[in-house]
Amino acid sequence: MTYDLRAFTTEIEGHGGDRIEAYAAVPESATPTPGVVVIHHMPGFDEQTKEIVRKFAAHGYAAMMPNLYSREAPGASPDDAAAAARASGGVPDARLVGDVAGAQSWLRARAESNGKTGVIGYCSGGRQTVLAACSLDVDAAVDCYGAFVVVDPPAEHVLKVTSLTGLLPDLSCPMLGLFGAEDQYPSPEQTATLAAILAEHGKDFTHHTFDGAGHAFFAVERPSYRPEAAVEGWSMIWDFFGRHLS
């Protein structure tokens, strides 16, 4: 079933007590609902990711997406904000964790919350999902094609991003990974490395690599969209969050 929903922009307390912008969508239902933090991709707090937030609400989850670029560009359009954040070095990992924690607290504090929260992110948000799930007490996580989880980016890149290999033993919850066989970042080999490391540490990691799909196969407005992979991927997400967040 799908739920009627209410979507709105609000402010939450993010990393370091900063007030940051966030977009929320909640089902218009009085029954206890789980929460999902949606981490936007590098192009920012954009229309497409807001649509994903609403999709979660339509499926019975309270969802919130913190604007990771609130500090660099308050009030700016998403593309200008993304450009400003990139020019200033990107989102520091510690700040990301604090902002996701803020969204998680907001979701848990809702009177209708069932107390459980998941996290999901796409592209750079996939890596940040793994980071959040290794740094916070989360109930379930979905990494959609996050790159640079088990390998570092080339040293000359100015954005301060490193692999998360050292954090993987701290993964706090079951994790689902959804990847494209034609993607090189992360490549199927990198996905296999991630699975092996998590297995070594006894972590619950399920992953699926879709044939005929590359990076960003969920992105409906991009040429990379692969409907078969996206439809099946969404079905896996509903099943996974349904089992771990109910």
Place this chain on the structure above:
Amino acid sequence: MCTYNTETLDVHGSAKGATGWFPATRATVYFDHPVHHAAGHALMVDLLNPSRGASARVGLELDAESARELAHAILRTLDSVPEGLLDH
């Protein structure tokens, strides 16, 4: 993927953005997901003035071939400038 592949540099000049001309002081060059160009990845250039806020920006999204041709055209143009003019 979000490549994180980014170069930044100081520049001296002007750019015309959504609200008119502004002094451009920084440039960012990167290869990543475009916002508007219909491709998975593109070469992007942002001309910025951070002191005037995030909206003081001119953005370009070009496919790789166009970007190379543009870069070559800029260099050819500069190489053909008569001696002495580049100092002013």
